[in-house]
Amino acid sequence: MFTGIIEAVGTIKAINVNAQGARLVIDTNSLDMSDVKLGDSIATNGICLTVVDFDNGKGNGSYSADVSNETLQRTGFANYQVGSKVNLEKAMLASTRFGGHMVSGHVDGVSEILAINNNGNSIEYWLSMPSDLAHYIAEKGSVTIDGTSLTVNALAEESSKGSFRLTIVPHTVKETIFAQYQVGSKVNIEVDLIARYLERLLTKSNEDDQAPTSNVTESMLLKAGFIK
Incomplete structure (x- = not known):
């Protein structure tokens, strides 16, 4: 989970295309990598990517992440090239100040x-x-x-x-x-993440007419002040 508050601007250092998609290497520039571990998530231009390798030694740090063909097709990554600048944000902590809004890192x-x-x-x-x-x-x-x-x-x-x-x-x-x-x-x-889940709650299942519907109604949300 992320907040949408960008921590640094990174640079794509390498793009290695393979049958499963691509592996990216990102120079993190000013992003603090001292607390990054393998398997951590870093939002890269809004896409939640898993760190599979990283370097937080002297100078600018860097990390590598795999991008699936699905991600390449559904996002702007297919248009990126070596040297492209990207927004970076590490996954939020429970103690993080919530300056933006709830961001999943799942591009629509x-x-x-x-x-x-x-x-x-x-x-x-x-x-x-x-x-x-x-x-x-x-x-x-x-x-x-x-x-x-x-x-x-x-x-x-x-x-x-x-x-x-x-x-x-x-x-x-x-x-x-x-x-x-x-x-x-x-x-x-x-x-907005909340908008997507509200739609899901308010929509009846099209697959099974007998499926129980949610007790959450539009009038209930209106009365509670969630919608106007």
């Missing part, structure tokens, strides 16, 4: 940056809204872009595909890979 799809506009000292990014994820994306709700926890500021659903806007402050631009994005850039997107 890929979004495209449609427009970039300056607004005062901030930058507005309009991103495409994949049709199968649109109902999870709400104004003032949370979304994860390449591992960064962000707030959706506006929706534009009049187009056939729909889009949403993010307003990025200078600190976020400095501490993440947002500065390298251009119109047309592809980014990993993970929708």
